[in-house]
Amino acid sequence: MQPKVLFFCNFIFYVSTENSELSDACEEKCQFKDETITSSSIKNWPTTCESVCGNLYLTSETDLSENQLKETFGNLKYLIGSLKVVHTNITSLSVLPKLQTYYCDEEGLIIAHNPMLTDIKIMEYWYPEVRPCILHIYNNSKLDSTHLCENFYVIQQDLDVYGNARDCGCSNVRLHPSSLPFYRNCTRITGGLRGVLKISEVSDQTDLSALSNLKSITGNLEVYNTELQNLSFFKNLQTINGQLFQEFSITSIHDNPKLTRLGLDSLTTLIPMEKGFSIAIANNHPDFCVSTSEFQLFTKVGFHTEQFEATVCRNLERNDGQKVCYLEKLSTLDSNCQHIIGDVIINNDNENDVETLEDTIMIYGSLTIEHTANLKDLGFFKNLEQVGTLSKSLGFNDKAPVIRFLSNEQLQNLTFPRMRYASFSVFSLEKQGFVEISDNSQTLFQHRNDCMQYQTRLKSSEIKYNGHSCLQLEPALDSPAVERSARCEIVIISILVSCLVQIFSF
Incomplete structure (x- = not known):
């Protein structure tokens, strides 16, 4: 199958079934096959092409000045390949002055471990060709990323931002073992259209006490690919407040092989009411069940679901004392x-x-x-x-x-x-x-x-x-x-x- 380049609303979207097919979207003269940018490989960069097929990695091996990089990438608008900027000494992402779109693979966009990086404002004009895309921006010790967290087009993506000089605060939170230490004081988590709160790669042995103070979530909640048995660490969570449209009011609990209970005993409010809330529960432990209190709350809002793989728990006790x-x-x-x-x-x-x-x-x-x-x-x-x-x-x-x-x-x-x-x-x-x-x-x-x-x-x-x-x-x-x-x-x-x-x- 040949890949296609689709133009829509002045943006370019690349569609491909295999990464190996990326190069087929470009002429031979506009392909780059070296991946990591160095003083040696940069000689092979197609400087006259606006669309380039190939991966662009700036790393600790990149031995070029920012002016040299900006001059080399001066014509690049469409990167049909993945982009990483890791372990460099660059101060600004304006080394890619005209970039508009890039291909987003499973790893997402990675901007990490760049101790001198202070300017990523140009990212506000970048759009991934596959959406949603995970934007990993972490451990850049001088970077203030707050303006990026508030940008409308950026928050449509899936943000993973932590360990910078300033992060997104309690907004668009993606929790995993590396990011957990940075979210210990959140009582309310809010976010954009895709992220909000996502939890993955943790287990019952992981210290999740940082979430014990959380009282409300505004937006989507997703728990996936964990080894958790329940979500009782949300012991003070009272409200999940979705957005106006169903797409942004989704709670998704999936692919947690040890999960047998939700354990959301303190949850009392789901917003919006009247079928504006979507819940998906799938591919957890075969014995997964919801309590009568949880199911009662879900049905009161008339929730929507495409998957709800659960039974009612056999536990006959409720926190409210009802029989x-x-x-x-x-x-x-x-x-x-x-x-x-x-x-x-x-x-x-x-x-x-x-x-x-x-x-x-x-x-x-x-x-x-x-x-x-x-x-x-x-x-x-x-x-x-x-x-x-x-x-x-x-x-x-x-x-x-x-x-x-x-x-x-x-x-x-x-x-x-x-x-x-x-x-x-x-x-x-x-x-x-x-x-x-x-x-x-x-x-x-x-x-x-x-x-x-x-x-x-x-x-x-x-x-x-x-x-x-x-x-x-x-x-x-x-x-x-x-x-x-x-x-x-x-x-x-x-x-x-x-x-x-x-x-x-x-």
């Missing part, structure tokens, strides 16, 4: 259970035991009420706020309901007295599990308005009433104003859900 129970039989369930793990099925055999559910706040599973003979309403769910599932039980698939009312003889009122949050399914496309209402003896909705209003109250993405959506039901003939208002509400909700699904899918 957690595993459901085996409704008749043997403790009457004061506030959180129930398991699928709740109410039928003709156990409908007389529904009083045991009066204290239930959340069900971690599905809810089915079917084939009951005497139930008339849901008044026994006095405190139920939400139903959410992490399992594919009951034949769940991408369009399976989380709440079902099937073939009940006397049931005529489906109102949950205190339902505050939408039912939730990790396996539903919209993540708001739809509600199925079928084959009940009583007429539960007289017309479309009733169905729409119920759907709005329940915050459900969809109601299926005897196989039909609310909009497919007959409208009320005597209340056009109510009809228009209800329909407007449901159409707006449907449009928003559809738009968000498209954004998340993109």
